[in-house]
Amino acid sequence: MKTKILRITLAGTALTALAFGAQAQEFAPEQTECIAPANPGGGWDFTCRQVGKAMQDLGLVPGTMQVTNIAGGGGGVAYAEVVNKRAEDNDLIVAASTSTATRLAQGAYPGNTMDDVRWLGTVGTDYGIIAVAADSPINTLPELMELAKSDPSSVSFAGGSAVGGWDHLKVLIAADAAGIEDARTVKYVAFDGGGEAVTQLLAGSVQAFSGDASEAKGFVDSGDIKVIAVLAPE
Structure with a gap:
């Protein structure tokens, strides 16, 4: 079986x-x-x-x-x-x-x-999010993507999936929508889980986090991160 x-x-x-x-x-x-x-x-x-x-x-x-x-x-x-x-x-x-x-x-x-x-079955759905550290000077997704557009090497995103996985794709889609000519120039660092990626964000090793609403909620509630975009229709 x-x-x-x-x-x-x-x-x-x-x-x-x-x-x-x-x-x-x-x-x-x-x-x-x-x-x-x-x-x-x-x-x-x-x-x-x-x-x-x-x-x-x-x-x-x-x-x-x-x-x-x-x-x-x-x-x-x-x-x-x-x-x-x-x-x-x-x-x-x-x-x-x-x-x-x-x-x-x-x-x-x-x-x-x-x-x-x-x-067995699909029992729920989850929207992707883009977040930064709570003390980051960045407050909106357009601000973050404008920074990445002007100097792609200055912004690194961390995610809990491998390169080519959904957390990486969220970054590429956002970068493409922001008009970055080659979205692949935006740096993405893969970790073995969203918790580890957020840890690197809080340590200052990366500037943004790409993940899902469910895994981000606890960090938002604790005041560690702020979500600047929810990748949903509304």
Whole structure:
């Protein structure tokens, strides 16, 4: 039986609980586990913890769901670990997102395809954001992109996905919309999770952060960062 993987971008409850609940009742796992394909503090880590709590609250899993962080390769390391080593673990789900599906379609996970896992369902959506440190003199996205346009080397963006992943694409799309002739001249630094990327932002190693609303919320609430753009229709 193929391992179950959860396709999700923001923690929700209904579809997740129903899909996994059926499996939990059938196999009666002693301990359930969710793999977050990134370091602690990022969107996938947030997803696992929120989904695990929701399932526990609904009585669909016994005890507390264990969260395991396996970073690397824009989710590819975790994907390969599950498919190649844990294909018979019926008490396991994995957080994923549209970026996972995109990279699979691009052949970015050598030897692995979408058919290697069972997709349980999409239970939510998440909008991308661009943020800067709370004490940054930059207050709007046009200000940031104008700075990048005048001197691309002066602005570095940090994100929790690999080069070519969604966090990088957000930067490229924003740069293109701002009229930067070659968006690739804007520097992007990839980290193994949004939490690590924000840490580098606060340390002053980069000037901006590209991520998602869910992973940014805690840092906004703590007063560490300010969101200067939400990449949504409104």
